[in-house]
Amino acid sequence: MTAESSASLPGHACQVFAAEDFFVTAGVNAGDALGLPDSAETGDVYALDDAARPLRLVLSRTAPSNNPTVAEGSGIGQAGDRVGLIAAYTLMSPDGDPVELMVLSVSGRLCALPLSPVSGRTDYTLLRIETAPERARLIDLMALSFARGTRITLATGLQVPIEELRPGDKVLTRDHGAQPLRFIGRATLRATGAFAPAVIPPGVLGNSGTLIVSQQHRMFLYQRRRLPGLPSAELLVQARYLVDHETVFIREGGFVDWFSLVFDRHEIIYAEGIPAESLMVNDATVSRLPPEIAAEVERQFPGLAQVQHFGTEAGRQFLESIGPAALYQPASAVRTRGRADRKP
Numbered sequence: 001m002t003a004e005s006s007a008s009l010p011g012h013a014c015q016v017f018a019a020e021d022f023f024v025t026a027g028v029n030a031g032d033a034l035g036l037p038d039s040a041e042t043g044d045v046y047a048l049d050d051a052a053r054p055l056r057l058v059l060s061r062t063a064p065s066n067n068p069t070v071a072e073g074s075g076i077g078q079a080g081d082r083v084g085l086i087a088a089y090t091l092m093s094p095d096g097d098p099v100e101l102m103v104l105s106v107s108g109r110l111c112a113l114p115l116s117p118v119s120g121r122t123d124y125t126l127l128r129i130e131t132a133p134e135r136a137r138l139i140d141l142m143a144l145s146f147a148r149g150t151r152i153t154l155a156t157g158l159q160v161p162i163e164e165l166r167p168g169d170k171v172l173t174r175d176h177g178a179q180p181l182r183f184i185g186r187a188t189l190r191a192t193g194a195f196a197p198a199v200i201p202p203g204v205l206g207n208s209g210t211l212i213v214s215q216q217h218r219m220f221l222y223q224r225r226r227l228p229g230l231p232s233a234e235l236l237v238q239a240r241y242l243v244d245h246e247t248v249f250i251r252e253g254g255f256v257d258w259f260s261l262v263f264d265r266h267e268i269i270y271a272e273g274i275p276a277e278s279l280m281v282n283d284a285t286v287s288r289l290p291p292e293i294a295a296e297v298e299r300q301f302p303g304l305a306q307v308q309h310f311g312t313e314a315g316r317q318f319l320e321s322i323g324p325a326a327l328y329q330p331a332s333a334v335r336t337r338g339r340a341d342r343k344p
Helices: 291-300 316-322 334-340
Strands: 012-018 022-026 045-048 055-059 083-092 098-106 109-114 124-131 151-153 159-161 170-173 177-180 183-190 198-200 211-213 218-222 234-238 255-262 268-271 274-277
Touching: 055 109, 151 170, 170 268, 211 274
Parallel strands: none
Antiparallel strands: 012 055, 012 109, 022 045, 045 124, 083 098, 083 124, 098 109, 151 159, 151 268, 170 177, 183 255, 198 211, 218 234, 218 274, 268 274
């Protein structure tokens, strides 16, 4: 991943858990702590100890990308110690959400780096084990946004492919009109697991063309009639919650060129003609950016305190209660287009 410019700042910070904080509650390895891939068994059910506390891991920004090391300020290891990426475990929570867990070796100690929120008193079933993951560098754990080719609406009304945007371009926003684009992040990652894109075919949400976004990226949906159980008609919905595997689906395989857009504020912009969020700059999102990107974002946005756009966050349970189709545009051809769009 590359930035439009670079800066030299302290290390990239993230939070990890000790391997013993995760243990098998049911399955072949019942009672054992999280272990190496050769001892792990798919189907085992894991839980996070209620008393577990995350450890702060700071990675050196100056180390070669394939040999990250511990930097000053870490709560684990010593500065200069090597950090190894051993495996990626894909688990599933009770509500069906995938959880990616990166297994690391930090100063010889086994640790787990969750790419999604995890909590105690929750069972996580191990679905897949990937040793020596090829998908990305360890420090490429970042907030993704839009895929190459996504058309973004400028202040003039012109729609341009996202890869043609440059810092300073005036982009149309829902709440603040024309706003200058401050920063563009770029990455090319394998489309697998949490990095596989959500595909929204034309017309499903009123989008003019196929919209390909990261699973965690939130779409802004306005309901003319406020749905029962919601305090407002404005919804922010993660793309993964729209997936029904017929109309909206996850596409695995190959690589995806990802682009993230940052403005002075967290904005609602227009992608393929429909509103979606920009990258929100705060500690949580920046901690997942690669170091060269995080350095530039931190330089341009020293407060790291953008406020989330107002709107009701619609989670999986609510959407399951109404069905994702309740949010779709009433177009008879949508499902046909959706199936056709699955072809490479």
